[in-house]
Amino acid sequence: MDTVRPDARAWFEERTTAATSLADLDPAGLLRAKRRGGHRVSVVLPARNEETTVGRLVADVREHWMRAVPLVDELVVVDSDSTDGTAAAARAAGADVVATTDVLPEHGTRPGKGEALWKSLAATTGDLVVFLDADLLGDVTHYVPGLLAPLLTDPQVRYVKGCYTRPLEVEGTVVPAGGGRVTELTARPLLNALWPELAGVVQPLGGEYAGRRSALEQVPFVSAYGVEVGLLVDLLRLGGLSSLAQVDLGVRRHTSQPIEALGEMAGQVVATVLARAACTRQPSGLLTRFRHDGSGFMPHSSPVAVDERPPMITVPEYRARLAG
Numbered sequence: 640m641d642t643v644r645p646d647a648r649a650w651f652e653e654r655t656t657a658a659t660s661l662a663d664l665d666p667a668g669l670l671r672a673k674r675r676g677g678h679r680v681s682v683v684l685p686a687r688n689e690e691t692t693v694g695r696l697v698a699d700v701r702e703h704w705m706r707a708v709p710l711v712d713e714l715v716v717v718d719s720d721s722t723d724g725t726a727a728a729a730r731a732a733g734a735d736v737v738a739t740t741d742v743l744p745e746h747g748t749r750p751g752k753g754e755a756l757w758k759s760l761a762a763t764t765g766d767l768v769v770f771l772d773a774d775l776l777g778d779v780t781h782y783v784p785g786l787l788a789p790l791l792t793d794p795q796v797r798y799v800k801g802c803y804t805r806p807l808e809v810e811g812t813v814v815p816a817g818g819g820r821v822t823e824l825t826a827r828p829l830l831n832a833l834w835p836e837l838a839g840v841v842q843p844l845g846g847e848y849a850g851r852r853s854a855l856e857q858v859p860f861v862s863a864y865g866v867e868v869g870l871l872v873d874l875l876r877l878g879g880l881s882s883l884a885q886v887d888l889g890v891r892r893h894t895s896q897p898i899e900a901l902g903e904m905a906g907q908v909v910a911t912v913l914a915r916a917a918c919t920r921q922p923s924g925l926l927t928r929f930r931h932d933g934s935g936f937m938p939h940s941s942p943v944a945v946d947e948r949p950p951m952i953t954v955p956e957y958r959a960r961l962a963g
């Protein structure tokens with residue numbers, strides 16, 4: 640970190656804590672802090688076709704953090720247009736399940752992870768909200784308390800990103816630190832170029848994070864895969880670098896997508912960054928990639944323009960529920 644900007648280096652040193660296993664944590668102490676602060680905690684899993692992994696994650700959170708040590712008050716799986724048994728698997732494991740189509744129906748439904756996360760704010764009640772991907776593999780029991788700890792112990796912190804090493808498992812081959820391909824090839828270079836104060840964020844796109852509802856409801860949610868980079872930049876603007884923190888959760892394994900699918904994700908990340916960087920040129924909103932059919936390259940374009948939902952606090956139906 641010796642060449643990075645002083646503010647990013649200071650943030651990295653002051654705002655990075657370790658929770659690489661339960662041994663790094665004091666769940667009973669966190670429960671006391673939760674009760675002292677009068678907090679209510681919601682855990683949200685956005686899930687699209689995750690029937691093989693969602694049930695284990697739900698059961699783990701319920702057993703450890705709702706029954707044994709009640710850090711969590713509400714566990715919601717947001718079914719994001721799944722076509723498999725995700726909802727049934729999540730419900731069987733004990734989660735509340737809501738379909739994106741059933742939340743704020745007056746506002747329609749858009750495809751994408753960010754849409755599921757935006758709607759989760761209207762489907763949950765905790766003043767602290769923890770987000771976990773629903774395709775996580777391996778032992779992740781310590782993720783929830785690890786992400787909550789900074790929010791429960793430091794009132795200045797409003798948003799906590801998980802960070803971790805990211806093995807890449809593709810077609811059965813495991814590369815110890817090959818994961819986070821869009822992070823390494825797109826998000827990190829762009830953020831370092833345009834928001835160097837965020838250079839200390841180890842996993843800007845990581846899918847595990849937690850925040851105060853009072854902050855999350857004040858920022859837009861990009862509807863697709865731009866949601867993480869959009870939240871990071873927007874919450875930086877909202878509360879400043881000192882309102883952000885990160886926690887080292889050790890290792891993160893998940894079911895990785897093929898590189899072809901990540902091209903579109905990268906396009907959405909770039910579109911989200913450009914929209915926030917107020918670039919003078921108008922992004923095209925299109926990404927053209929190429930397949931070789933044996934005789935020549937075949938171009939194919941897909942839309943990557945960002946769509947985003949407004950801050951939830953501006954939604955009348957949400958405000959009415961808060962007032963209710």
Ligand SMILES: O=c1ccn([C@@H]2O[C@H](COP(=O)(O)OP(=O)(O)O)[C@@H](O)[C@H]2O)c(=O)[nH]1
Nearest residue numbers: 685686687689719751752755772773774896
């Ligand atoms: O339209 C979508 C796409 C993804 N997801 C969920 O968002 C998380 C991260 O998505 P994915 O695994 O596709 O991204 P990756 O981790 O491979 O980058 C997973 O729980 C997905 O089920 C979702 O809820 N709606």
Ligand SMILES: O=C(O)[C@@H](COP(=O)(O)O)O[C@H]1O[C@H](CO)[C@@H](O)[C@H](O)[C@H]1O
Nearest residue numbers: 818819820821822844846864867895896
């Ligand atoms: O970090 C990344 O580069 C991507 C892809 O990760 P892999 O290369 O499949 O390990 O994964 C993340 O990015 C998505 C977009 O922000 C998030 O929605 C995912 O939760 C996260 O896994």
